[in-house]
Amino acid sequence: MSGFDFDMPVDRTGTASVKWDRYGGRDVLPLWVADMDFRAPPAVADALARRATHGVFGYTHAPDSLVEAILAYARDRYDWDIDRRWLVYLPGAVPALNAACRLIDPAARVVTTTPIYPPFLSAAGHMAREAARVPMAVDASGYQRLDVDALDAAFADAGRLFFLCNPYNPGGRVFGRDELESLAQAVLRHDTLVVSDELHADLVLEPGRRHRPFAALYDDVAARTITLLAPSKTFNLAGLGFAFAVIPDPALRKRFRAAIDGILPYVNLLGYTAAEAAYRHGAEWHAALLAYLRGNRDRVTGALARLPGVRAVPPEGTYLYWMDMRGTGLEDPARHLEEHGVGLSNGADFGAPGFVRLNFACPRSTLDAALERMGEALSR
Numbered sequence: 001m002s003g004f005d006f007d008m009p010v011d012r013t014g015t016a017s018v019k020w021d022r023y024g025g026r027d028v029l030p031l032w033v034a035d036m037d038f039r040a041p042p043a044v045a046d047a048l049a050r051r052a053t054h055g056v057f058g059y060t061h062a063p064d065s066l067v068e069a070i071l072a073y074a075r076d077r078y079d080w081d082i083d084r085r086w087l088v089y090l091p092g093a094v095p096a097l098n099a100a101c102r103l104i105d106p107a108a109r110v111v112t113t114t115p116i117y118p119p120f121l122s123a124a125g126h127m128a129r130e131a132a133r134v135p136m137a138v139d140a141s142g143y144q145r146l147d148v149d150a151l152d153a154a155f156a157d158a159g160r161l162f163f164l165c166n167p168y169n170p171g172g173r174v175f176g177r178d179e180l181e182s183l184a185q186a187v188l189r190h191d192t193l194v195v196s197d198e199l200h201a202d203l204v205l206e207p208g209r210r211h212r213p214f215a216a217l218y219d220d221v222a223a224r225t226i227t228l229l230a231p232s233k234t235f236n237l238a239g240l241g242f243a244f245a246v247i248p249d250p251a252l253r254k255r256f257r258a259a260i261d262g263i264l265p266y267v268n269l270l271g272y273t274a275a276e277a278a279y280r281h282g283a284e285w286h287a288a289l290l291a292y293l294r295g296n297r298d299r300v301t302g303a304l305a306r307l308p309g310v311r312a313v314p315p316e317g318t319y320l321y322w323m324d325m326r327g328t329g330l331e332d333p334a335r336h337l338e339e340h341g342v343g344l345s346n347g348a349d350f351g352a353p354g355f356v357r358l359n360f361a362c363p364r365s366t367l368d369a370a371l372e373r374m375g376e377a378l379s380r
């Protein structure tokens with residue numbers, strides 16, 4: 001039993017929550033967008049209150065103490081030695097994905113796997129680049145795998161930039177060393193640039209799995225990779241707008257800085273404050289969170305086994321459960337479930353109609369109520 005009470009519901013009404021306001025007063029439990037219904041570690045709120053009390057909120061750079069906390073975090077959690085010069089601070093990961101498209105020639109292609117978190121799909125179009133979509137492979141037990149042969153072919157066919165998502169959203173795969181190494185071989189063969197979005201790195205739930213930063217595989221992989229990291233998913237800080245890129249290669253870093261210069265806003269100073277407090281003081285809360293999320297994941301697994309027509313495998317990481325509802329015969333499962341009081345993400349937005357994604361980062365009472373409603377919705 002930890003000292004943190006994730007069972008206690010926190011009322012988010014009246015806080016302009018994107019997640020909760022979507023259904024405007026209707027009785028729909030919102031288990032969609034990727035934020036959690038939990039309070040951040042207490043040290044974060046304390047640090048923000050202290051900073052707010054100071055009362056002067058001028059332009060702010062990344063504090064040295066935050067930089068030290070990030071270097072320690074990468075070393076301790078991922079055995080990854082980062083140099084402080086490699087860091088570029090960002091107001092979010094999605095703007096960085098978009099900006100990275102500017103690094104390749106307008107005639108070249110941005111390669112993404114599908115299904116994928118929707119901003120991966122829209123970035124190339126925003127930046128007037130062509131997109132190439134490579135479906136994930138699915139093995140006999142239903143686990144997604146990178147289809148490295150198909151990716152290799154896409155890189156050969158003008159695919160100059162690849163968006164890797166690891167852990168994978170949606171589906172929650174935490175890619176193993178073998179898979180990442182064979183991807184690395186394809187990347188090196190074609191000299192492809194990689195943006196590796198690793199925002200869910202700290203949310204590995206499966207005992208025995210561990211997150212490996214793609215850039216930490218080899219120096220020549222690091223030289224072509226922009227890694228995106230943030231405390232936003234781990235510590236529930238998404239509304240504070242803070243992320244960072246790790247770009248070891250000086251020339252690539254210079255080009256990336258030029259691509260964002262004057263377009264991306266500076267990081268909000270409260271984002272720096274919260275990030276530092278979370279990295280420095282959030283370890284105990286984080287361990288308790290993972291235990292709670294594991295319990296919730298297993299609860300969903302148990303409930304899904306009783307739902308007709310639903311196929312899913314437990315996510316190895318993330319708090320997002322990806323479900324194939326095509327066996328239910330419903331034309332639009334997300335809409336059907338919403339009509340029965342459960343608000344999930346629609347797989348169509350990820351490039352997979354007939355699928356839905358459930359966010360289980362909520363108190364168990366909310367999750368149980370949602371699972372019960374799903375049972376009723378699918379038994380009619």
Ligand SMILES: Cc1ncc(COP(=O)(O)O)c(C=O)c1O
Nearest residue numbers: 034092093094117169197199243
């Ligand atoms: C893989 C992934 N990348 C990026 C984001 C959003 O990042 P940000 O809020 O920093 O733009 C999310 C949010 O769900 C995500 O799942």
